[in-house]
Amino acid sequence: MINKSYLILLILVPLLGISQTEDEKQLKEIYTSSLTEGKSYSWLDYLSNKIGGRLSGSFNAEQAVEYTKNELESLDLDRVWLQPVMVPKWTRGIKEYAYIENAPGNTNAVNVCALGGSIATPEGGLKANVIEVQGLEELKELGEEKIKGKIVFYNRPMQVDVIQTFEAYGGCVDQRYSGAEEAAKYGAVGVIVRSMNLRLDEFPHTGSMSYGDLPVNKRIPAAAISTKGAELLSSLLALNNDLKFYFRQTCKVFPDVKSYNVIGEVKGSTFPNEIITVGGHLDSWDLGDGSHDDGAGCVQSMEVLRLLKQTGYKPKRTIRVVLFMNEENGLRGANKYAEVAKEKGENHIFALESDAGGFTPRGFSFDCDDANFSQITSWKPLFKPYLIHFFEKGGSGADVGPLKGDGTVLAGLRPDSQRYFDHHHAENDTFEHVNKRELELGAATMTSLIYLIDKYGTINTSKIKG
Amino acid sequence: MINKSYLILLILVPLLGISQTEDEKQLKEIYTSSLTEGKSYSWLDYLSNKIGGRLSGSFNAEQAVEYTKNELESLDLDRVWLQPVMVPKWTRGIKEYAYIENAPGNTNAVNVCALGGSIATPEGGLKANVIEVQGLEELKELGEEKIKGKIVFYNRPMQVDVIQTFEAYGGCVDQRYSGAEEAAKYGAVGVIVRSMNLRLDEFPHTGSMSYGDLPVNKRIPAAAISTKGAELLSSLLALNNDLKFYFRQTCKVFPDVKSYNVIGEVKGSTFPNEIITVGGHLDSWDLGDGSHDDGAGCVQSMEVLRLLKQTGYKPKRTIRVVLFMNEENGLRGANKYAEVAKEKGENHIFALESDAGGFTPRGFSFDCDDANFSQITSWKPLFKPYLIHFFEKGGSGADVGPLKGDGTVLAGLRPDSQRYFDHHHAENDTFEHVNKRELELGAATMTSLIYLIDKYGTINTSKIKG
Numbered sequence: 001m002i003n004k005s006y007l008i009l010l011i012l013v014p015l016l017g018i019s020q021t022e023d024e025k026q027l028k029e030i031y032t033s034s035l036t037e038g039k040s041y042s043w044l045d046y047l048s049n050k051i052g053g054r055l056s057g058s059f060n061a062e063q064a065v066e067y068t069k070n071e072l073e074s075l076d077l078d079r080v081w082l083q084p085v086m087v088p089k090w091t092r093g094i095k096e097y098a099y100i101e102n103a104p105g106n107t108n109a110v111n112v113c114a115l116g117g118s119i120a121t122p123e124g125g126l127k128a129n130v131i132e133v134q135g136l137e138e139l140k141e142l143g144e145e146k147i148k149g150k151i152v153f154y155n156r157p158m159q160v161d162v163i164q165t166f167e168a169y170g171g172c173v174d175q176r177y178s179g180a181e182e183a184a185k186y187g188a189v190g191v192i193v194r195s196m197n198l199r200l201d202e203f204p205h206t207g208s209m210s211y212g213d214l215p216v217n218k219r220i221p222a223a224a225i226s227t228k229g230a231e232l233l234s235s236l237l238a239l240n241n242d243l244k245f246y247f248r249q250t251c252k253v254f255p256d257v258k259s260y261n262v263i264g265e266v267k268g269s270t271f272p273n274e275i276i277t278v279g280g281h282l283d284s285w286d287l288g289d290g291s292h293d294d295g296a297g298c299v300q301s302m303e304v305l306r307l308l309k310q311t312g313y314k315p316k317r318t319i320r321v322v323l324f325m326n327e328e329n330g331l332r333g334a335n336k337y338a339e340v341a342k343e344k345g346e347n348h349i350f351a352l353e354s355d356a357g358g359f360t361p362r363g364f365s366f367d368c369d370d371a372n373f374s375q376i377t378s379w380k381p382l383f384k385p386y387l388i389h390f391f392e393k394g395g396s397g398a399d400v401g402p403l404k405g406d407g408t409v410l411a412g413l414r415p416d417s418q419r420y421f422d423h424h425h426a427e428n429d430t431f432e433h434v435n436k437r438e439l440e441l442g443a444a445t446m447t448s449l450i451y452l453i454d455k456y457g458t459i460n461t462s463k464i465k466g
Numbered sequence: 467m468i469n470k471s472y473l474i475l476l477i478l479v480p481l482l483g484i485s486q487t488e489d490e491k492q493l494k495e496i497y498t499s500s501l502t503e504g505k506s507y508s509w510l511d512y513l514s515n516k517i518g519g520r521l522s523g524s525f526n527a528e529q530a531v532e533y534t535k536n537e538l539e540s541l542d543l544d545r546v547w548l549q550p551v552m553v554p555k556w557t558r559g560i561k562e563y564a565y566i567e568n569a570p571g572n573t574n575a576v577n578v579c580a581l582g583g584s585i586a587t588p589e590g591g592l593k594a595n596v597i598e599v600q601g602l603e604e605l606k607e608l609g610e611e612k613i614k615g616k617i618v619f620y621n622r623p624m625q626v627d628v629i630q631t632f633e634a635y636g637g638c639v640d641q642r643y644s645g646a647e648e649a650a651k652y653g654a655v656g657v658i659v660r661s662m663n664l665r666l667d668e669f670p671h672t673g674s675m676s677y678g679d680l681p682v683n684k685r686i687p688a689a690a691i692s693t694k695g696a697e698l699l700s701s702l703l704a705l706n707n708d709l710k711f712y713f714r715q716t717c718k719v720f721p722d723v724k725s726y727n728v729i730g731e732v733k734g735s736t737f738p739n740e741i742i743t744v745g746g747h748l749d750s751w752d753l754g755d756g757s758h759d760d761g762a763g764c765v766q767s768m769e770v771l772r773l774l775k776q777t778g779y780k781p782k783r784t785i786r787v788v789l790f791m792n793e794e795n796g797l798r799g800a801n802k803y804a805e806v807a808k809e810k811g812e813n814h815i816f817a818l819e820s821d822a823g824g825f826t827p828r829g830f831s832f833d834c835d836d837a838n839f840s841q842i843t844s845w846k847p848l849f850k851p852y853l854i855h856f857f858e859k860g861g862s863g864a865d866v867g868p869l870k871g872d873g874t875v876l877a878g879l880r881p882d883s884q885r886y887f888d889h890h891h892a893e894n895d896t897f898e899h900v901n902k903r904e905l906e907l908g909a910a911t912m913t914s915l916i917y918l919i920d921k922y923g924t925i926n927t928s929k930i931k932g
Contacts, residue, residue, distance in 0.1 A: 035627040160501045160502055160903070161497065161501040161502050163497070163852055163853060163907075165903075198903060360826070360882050385629065386629055387630075389855040390853065390855075416826050416882060418826050418903045418904050419901050419903075422901070435884055435888070436665065437631075437664060437885075441629075441884070
């Protein structure tokens, strides 16, 4: 049996041959324009330094909605609109405080931060003995006898010898997300989770957690501790198993509030009903200013439409930039966008997300069938001058995920990941850690792929109409 | 005619087939060991934070010689030694001072630093009118009439839309290196050169310059100005062509002093006379602590020998780490090493340099013939799990350059280059801008290539003895 994708390539190759030079030229213009007259960096400057952290339901998040809507309107697109969505509202309260008590009067202060979604400690804080575990498995092995009345300290580090850091994150994040829910079942009074950080430093890293269907009166407070704090706590526990840990946090859940996805669109000239989405998430955690996660992805996505326009390209298909609200602690914006798309019977052929930081782009990962993957990888040589080499099957992005189905090709930008978890969800996710060129190269790389997808279509459509 | 490299591949491929798994295993061990028990980062911490900038002839440079010799000795190599070499000694003196004088009493201070090798200004500083040029060509067009008595301001920026930043550097650095010599020929009294920096910031970037064979009494002082300072000066000149520029620097050239290349060696078990060199340069500019340029390359090169040992690999060929002295302003160490090698009739089959920063490694560039390039690129698949994709013909490194000839294969590590010129030769080339993982990945990538070269040899030798 001849592979279907080969047949398609046989049809496409001559086409590609003819327009290779045109494509090379277009990519060159895109990269040059991004690096010489790009707007992504100044947009990010505003989002990060004038607005700051943009947690769902916060005033900053609303400011970010307004700012990006205005900026998209200034690009003279065919349509810019806000898509309403109800989002959770959780607030951190006053700065958390924690210490290790070796003996009464003998304490070491450590840096912690409440995990997103956690309840507060009692007003005067929470102090208890600590049991250190390497994860949810060990928790179960220990059982209620060893855990009841204690603070569970999840200390499994991210695995440093994994090359792609998102894999190391995936190998640890269950402690953060489900640690409190599971520990509560065995009678723990609180949980402290080692920050998802490959470095040893003093920054605690927040992130979402869930109590699952635990009843409200069974819920226990959960905080992240910096990696240096975790090392200290672990080594002191080895010396004194009876030490106590104290932490205090005043976080709170409020009723859901109304917020928005921000959407801008250029109508396709030939296939207006085929929709290509490119986006990032506008909300961020509150500790830093959300520059890498995911201010970068938002401004790069906005830049895609600007660069296509500036280089004089007229899209054949409809291209939408979507700045999703509430990726971090609910994914409500992403679900709303997909829900509305379904209701309207929209034909989403392709969706690309940038949510892995504003670092040097290395390529993309694709969630699609073999035929589409073959077509896309046939474009690899066009990207070589820009050192874009990574084209692999894999995940895409949390926000574009809900669009999956009906042959939609999903993709995620893959920047260099080595520094990402130094900053992720922490106080040091700030503007000065984003390099202008790296951000702009990412925007150009995304724009180049969107251009090629728009021009050649995806396989389902291009065979018939492309 | 059948390409010679094909024939060699025909011989090699079955060999490669057999040991593919062994090579995969060895590379995995190298990377794991570098990321979990690497020493490169703590060595760099010492070099950068305990010693600091290491300009040739300085006390710090001598401390660095001693420190790295001791550390190499602790690795239990077959031999560690110092290779004496006379190096230039230039000192910056007190911090430079400069301002733009729009009118008497109306001044803007700007950040400048003396270029390495420059003479001082007169003791009270130098003040003169300014003529802005885009480079050496424009200088010649303007001629003596327009230049005499003035300060020449070289303001050609690095080209931002060049993807590989070293190319952009290459397109500008003639202003810095030869700017004073050329301007002096037309009667200029001093030169100010825009810093070789792709960002707009306040750091002046030093670097070497030369007066060529200009007589001593014709030499004029040369300084670099920060990119923001350059933009300010240029825009003020556009408003007031008659403004004056003042700068003061007290730098000085002393007679040459004795210094050393630091060398460590493991003797080959099978072909001890075939020498593989891996190195970086131990000297650095004085403004920062020389972490990226080139502390990183030094500790990575030391780590190559340590990782081979730690993973239990016994080299067939002799492997040397060389920490070259005086790359920045003389290349005396590199020339000495090559000179001694020649005197002794040593057979250098391969030399690798790391001198492009401690950023995420992307691959290598090779200065070699087609046959060797074919052999090396046949190893590309082994590097794929580590996201190493860049194998191109091109330059190698300044320090290994003098070994060229007699079929020696030269190579340079190619890390991601986007951030390099943010720090290069400036006050902000400091330890906190080096990421531990990125540094360690670079060391592992170098070690992997050295392992493969050691095992399979280069083409000249492997055909006969490999």
